[in-house]
Amino acid sequence: MAGDNAVRRRVMAVARIVASGVILAILVPRVHLSSLLPPGHPHTFLWVAAALGVTFVGIVLSAIRWQRVLAALGLEARLSTLVKHYLASLFVGNVLISTVGGDVLRVSRLSSANHDVPGTFASVVVERLTGWLVLPAITLGALAVNPGLRHLHRASGLAVTVAIVTLVLLAGLLTAATSKRIGGRLASTEGWRRFTGAIHLGLARFKERPALALEVLTAGFAYQLAVMVTAYFASEALGLHVGWTAILAFFPAVAILQVLPISIGGFGVREGALVVFLHPLGVTATHAVALGLLFYAINLVVSLLGAPAFAVGGRSARTRVLA
Numbered sequence: 001m002a003g004d005n006a007v008r009r010r011v012m013a014v015a016r017i018v019a020s021g022v023i024l025a026i027l028v029p030r031v032h033l034s035s036l037l038p039p040g041h042p043h044t045f046l047w048v049a050a051a052l053g054v055t056f057v058g059i060v061l062s063a064i065r066w067q068r069v070l071a072a073l074g075l076e077a078r079l080s081t082l083v084k085h086y087l088a089s090l091f092v093g094n095v096l097i098s099t100v101g102g103d104v105l106r107v108s109r110l111s112s113a114n115h116d117v118p119g120t121f122a123s124v125v126v127e128r129l130t131g132w133l134v135l136p137a138i139t140l141g142a143l144a145v146n147p148g149l150r151h152l153h154r155a156s157g158l159a160v161t162v163a164i165v166t167l168v169l170l171a172g173l174l175t176a177a178t179s180k181r182i183g184g185r186l187a188s189t190e191g192w193r194r195f196t197g198a199i200h201l202g203l204a205r206f207k208e209r210p211a212l213a214l215e216v217l218t219a220g221f222a223y224q225l226a227v228m229v230t231a232y233f234a235s236e237a238l239g240l241h242v243g244w245t246a247i248l249a250f251f252p253a254v255a256i257l258q259v260l261p262i263s264i265g266g267f268g269v270r271e272g273a274l275v276v277f278l279h280p281l282g283v284t285a286t287h288a289v290a291l292g293l294l295f296y297a298i299n300l301v302v303s304l305l306g307a308p309a310f311a312v313g314g315r316s317a318r319t320r321v322l323a
Contacts, residue, residue, distance in 0.1 A: 047237035048298065051230045055302045058226030059086050065130065065219035069123045072205045072212040075114055084309040085109050091306030094265060094299055103128065105310075122201045129199065130220035132170040135252035136163035138224060142248035149249050152280040159277065162253040178203055227255065234294045242281050250277035254292075265296065 063082040070077050088109065089102025103124050111120040139159050143150050150156050206213040232247045254273045258266030271292035278288045 044237045044239075047233045048294075051233035051237065051298050052302060054226050054229045054233065055298055056305070058223050058230065059083065059090070059302065061219055061223040061226055062086055062127075065216055065223055066123060066127045068212055068215045068219055069127045070119075072209050072216070073119045073123055073201070074205070075116060075119050075123065077110060077114070081113075082110075084306075087303070087306030088309040089306070090299070090303040091310045094296075094303040095307070118201065122199070125199060126203075127216070129170070129173075130216060131224065131255075132166055134217070134220045134224045135256055136166045138221075138228070138248055139163045139250070139252045142245045146245040146249065149246060155250065155277045155280045159250050159253045162256055166256055173199065174203065224252070224255075228252070230298060231291075231295055234298060235291055238287055238290055238294065240278075240283055240287055240291065242278060242283060246278075246281060250274075253277065267296075270296070 060079075060083055063079055063086050066082050066086070067077060067079055070082075085106045089105045091102075092105050093102035107117070107121050107124055111117040114120060140163050143156060143160065206216075228247050228251055231251045232244055235242050235247065254270055254277065257273045258270040260269065262269065271289045274283075274288040274292045275285050278291070279285070283291075
């Protein structure tokens with residue numbers, strides 16, 4: 001069984017690499033590669049530097065969100081520790097592009113300290129799940145605030161569709177997870193059933209401590225807004241000037257689409273989605289692809305901060321095993 005799972009993971013990894021390559025192969029001929037780099041004006045570097053800073057702030061906000069979920073589950077962890085684990089997981093996901101995944105690293109690192117694998121796993125699942133609520137809410141809110149964006153036909157229609165489908169899937173998942181017959185029975189199983197059980201465990205604790213649920217959602221909104229600010233700063237660095245509400249309306253849909261398990265690091269999917277969403281705003285395919293690559297590069301640079309945490313944490317884990 002373990003051998004079959006390993007083969008399946010390798011096949012999926014290869015398929016995702018191929019999918020990313022195919023999508024980029026379709027996009028690249030439509031752009032001028034010489035125009036992908038940001039213009040070398042001083043303000044460009046200021047925008048990029050600001051984006052790097054906001055990205056790091058977003059990581060801290062993510063750690064705060066995780067900490068509040070852990071508190072709801074009765075688990076304590078220092079914020080500095082969670083930031084280190086987050087940075088290490090980003091290093092794995094963005095730099096090493098491991099098939100193991102950054103979230104698996106977070107669970108293994110933290111559970112080795114608190115000795116509660118089910119609770120730690122549930123905290124990561126629930127923390128990630130908040131994005132399924134926050135991102136669609138940001139898109140729908142931005143479209144409500146700026147009526148002009150609702151008349152962009154394919155772009156606005158796709159954004160609304162992504163938001164509604166995400167909320168429907170979330171509602172279905174939460175319904176299954178809150179059911180004692182389904183979610184309760186799956187709490188100790190493996191695979192996707194363990195995922196549903198983890199949500200059941202997390203939601204049960206939030207019912208007991210609703211104030212913490214509000215804190216988690218608040219931190220979740222703050223984190224996603226930091227991501228949107230990073231995207232806005234990146235667009236300004238490229239001189240696109242697409243507008244703040246346009247970023248709020250369309251980039252959450254991009255964020256949702258790029259995590260679909262059909263590519264590596266969202267390559268191709270992110271850039272293709274940006275081409276579709278930004279074209280009605282007068283952004284060329286070249287600049288839309290450049291925005292996607294610059295956004296990824298910013299996250300990649302910040303992820304490098306996780307290298308020491310990844311290396312030190314690995315040595316600490318081996319020391320505990322040997323002891």
